[in-house]
Amino acid sequence: METKTREIEHIVEECRNDHGGLIATLQGVQTKYGYLPEKALKTVAKETGWSLVDIYGVATFYTAFNLKPRGKHLISV
Numbered sequence: 001m002e003t004k005t006r007e008i009e010h011i012v013e014e015c016r017n018d019h020g021g022l023i024a025t026l027q028g029v030q031t032k033y034g035y036l037p038e039k040a041l042k043t044v045a046k047e048t049g050w051s052l053v054d055i056y057g058v059a060t061f062y063t064a065f066n067l068k069p070r071g072k073h074l075i076s077v
Contacts, residue, residue, distance in 0.1 A: 004039070004040070005043055007032060008029060008032075008040050008043040008044060008047070009043065009047055011025055011028035011029055011032065012025050012043075012044060012047040012048055014028065021048070022044075022048065022050060022054075022055065022058055023058065023062070025044055025048065026044070026055070026058065026059060026065055027064075029041075029044065030064075030065060030066065034066075034069060034070065035066040035067065035068060035069045035070065036059055036065055036066065036067055038067075041055050041056065041059065
């Protein structure tokens with residue numbers, strides 16, 4: 001877990017000065033893990049000062065973010 005926390009802290013630090021910092025951070029985390037794990041979101045909240053409720057609000061508003069792992073292939077109708 002310590003390594004994952006450091007990886008997330010690194011992503012947060014890279015995105016800290018971006019205009020859309022929270023969205024860029026969430027994109028970085030999702031790129032790393034394929035989705036947004038709960039522990040990762042808690043680490044993002046701790047590192048950024050954003051509340052977990054606000055982070056979940058952003059993550060659930062945008063359809064590009066996934067809170068659960070997805071399969072290799074996405075099929076939509």
